[in-house]
Amino acid sequence: MHYFRNRKKIILYLLLPFFLTAQKSVKDNLTDLSYDDLHNLYFTNVNNPKVQILYTDAYMKKAVKENNNIRRAKANYQIALLYYKSDTNKAIQYLDSVIKYSKGSNDKYFPAAAYCEKADFLKTQFNFKDAMLNYNLAEKAALLTNIDYYYVVRDYIAVTKSEDLGEYIEALNIYKECYVYYQDKDTRSSNYAGEYVNVIFGLADCYKSLKKTDSTSYYNKLGYRESKATNNEEYKNLFILNEGANQVLKRNYVAALDSINKALPKMIEYNNTGNVLAAYFYLGKTYEGLGKKAIAAENFIRVDSIYKVTKEISTEFMDGYPYLISYYKNLGDKEKQLKYITTYMSIDSTLHKNYRELNKLVYHEYDTPHLISEKENLINSLNKNKVKTYWGMGFLFLTVIVLGSFALHQYRTKKQYRSRFEKIIKETNRNDNYQVNKENETGTDPDKIGDIGIGEELINQILEKLNRFENDKEYLRPNITVQILSSTFETNTKYVSKIVNIYKEKSFIQYINDLRVDHAIGQLQENNKLRKYTVQALALEFGFNNAESFSTAFYKKTGIKPTYFIKELDSSTNQQNDYKPTI
Known part of the structure; x- marks a missing residue:
């Protein structure tokens, strides 16, 4: 479930001291403060960037004066975090400086943490190729200095493969590797508890994506127990929600309803918008399974409302749109039918991997003759916004053509790949190792x-x-x-x-x-x-x-x-x- 993963910045919390000292009075010359004092003051003012800049500037001046490269790296890291939401390219530039100054330092977290953060920023730009390259560099760096952090990086890679790239088998293998590593650790201590439940959730989520529902239930129950034992309330409710989704796959709709309704208020309380969307989506699927069409539609509409605000949605939660299109078509509400057709077809182009399903919907439910007829009916029956409707349907028609061309291209490419595969097999000596x-x-x-x-x-x-x-x-x-x-x-x-x-x-x-x-x-x-x-x-x-x-x-x-x-x-x-x- 793509939005179930806790996306908080793990690195930031790893770098925080276990017990922050009381905030000191600001001295006239901040560089007289120790690095630890400046570090603590920076993180105790996370809601006040202007003040944070003062402390990180003092931290940098102190590092430059002492020609201390690892401290320069950490100062650049703090600056990069300030650009987290406002300017990802600027953040990446500062992370490159972190990497430059921390290479060869044998620090426990740098440059590995900087590679990880850079990969996260690259993912927000949908540059998954370079993101994976940076995760691999983080792996190599952490393997030399901090084996615990190495498995944190492995977890990041598994998350990316599962949630962003849909490579569930590869992600599952990495999660299993991490799970084995934590077996001889004190997984209920503050050092390991958070990462351990991360890994358990990853296992449960991958098994759910692969529709291995029994294995999903096993790890959801294990994760629930561990979260409860370590007082991790948010993750405890995430496992409840994930099991609710799993029960939908099992068609145990009453059990699904119970779990989702327990978790949803907590997701709202934690302001976990992605999982609020997930909860409404699976409520919609549950009521659809129970035959309560109107309530199912209400929940899918809530999903759409959240998407309209956040502009974020994954392929997992797209299935509500075909339901709404069909629902309003049966009710004869052409205006809303057109609304959800348009929304469904204008979902961010980054979801191109779902075009095949989208194309199937268009050709099976809204083939070209049907679209032309639909266009005329909508113009005549709605009797308003005639020009806008004309262009909208024209765009929809052109989209069908484009998607059809895309589907044809995919078919030809697949045929070409198959031909290349068969050529390789023919050229191979079947009884000996392949040699040229x-x-x-x-x-x-x-x-x-x-x-x-x-x-x-x-x-x-x-x-x-x-x-x-x-x-x-x-x-x-x-x-x-x-x-x-x-x-x-x-x-x-x-x-x-x-x-x-x-x-x-x-x-x-x-x-x-x-x-x-x-x-x-x-x-x-x-x-x-x-x-x-x-x-x-x-x-x-x-x-x-x-x-x-x-x-x-x-x-x-x-x-x-x-x-x-x-x-x-x-x-x-x-x-x-x-x-x-x-x-």
Whole structure:
């Protein structure tokens, strides 16, 4: 449930002292105060940015005067927080300064915290690619200095995969990893209680998204017990609300109604707008299941009202709009029917992953002839705002055309990807590991010797070493470079680089990446256990530093993403297993 996650800034609270000292009187020269005093005064004035600026300015001056880089980093971090709501680009600039001054400091939280915060800001700009890159950098930094915080970062990554990218299986695996880590910790202490319930909620939410309702109930109950034991009232009610949503999936509507009605007043009390929206949505689904159409519509209208104010909604809560469109269509209320059609089709373009469902609604419920007829009926029956209605319906008609073109493009792309997948399979030796034999050929080409400017004997030696390098799968070593390989071959980088360019007909980086991808293709076909790995784990398995570089190299070589390749492999395997020959 995308809005159920507690989105409070974890880092800020990690940096607060456990017991803030009483606020000191402001001295004429603030730089005479200690760093801890200035830090405490900054955070005890969170509702007064003008005063906070005074303290962080003094903190920065003190750090510059003492040439203390880690303190400079923390001052920049405080400034970045001041831009949290007003200017994300400015906040990112200051976080970059935090990273610059804290690199190599061995501080428990920096630069890892700055990478995390930067990733959060990038997510608000829907730049998920760079956000994930920064989370990965935070992982690496935290792993060296603070293993507890490393798992906080892992939790952030799982949240992003689940709530923003819809990668529930990968998110679930990360949550399980975190859950195992906390098993030998005092999870009811102030150090671990908050993160532990975060992880439990993540498990429950992923299982619910995957419609594993029994597992969802198990973790909702566990989370409820832990929240109650640690007096975490907000999370206790979040687990109640999440279980209410889960009971909707189970079609236990009476139980769902009981849970949601218990949690909703608390969400309103905590001013948790996202979860108030979620509660009204699932009340609507509950009453829809109970056959109480008017009450269901009332709750879906409340969802729309919150969306109108916040301009935030996820695909999970879009289902109320088709219900309202159908509801008012049956009542003959064309004005409201048109209103919710327009709203549904104008939802933020960042929800483009839902266009397929949206397109299905338009073509099945509002196909082109129907739209033309609807347009005429609405103009005649409403008899007002004729010009506005004309343009509105014209826009709706054009939207249908655009969405139809988008659907056609998606179909062609899918067909093209399938063709590329089949081509890869045909080119693969099914009985041995995938190898590109032409890249293992040795022997010089007389026409190329003149071009390359290296003696024939030396070329043959390097080609033989490259052949052994490929056969021994040395390319799976991470961070392999032309310098490292040249040193191993006891020659210089120019020779190796030129021979790879001429004889392999590609750059050195492309040569290494292609070997790794070819190996990955063979291994993924041979070993179905590897297909259950995350893309990050597969990247490390095949010599890449991160999931992004693996996916990029795989796509460049094959024209498809590794996730698609794995999905098609699994699909092909399942079809073979389902096939039973007749005797």
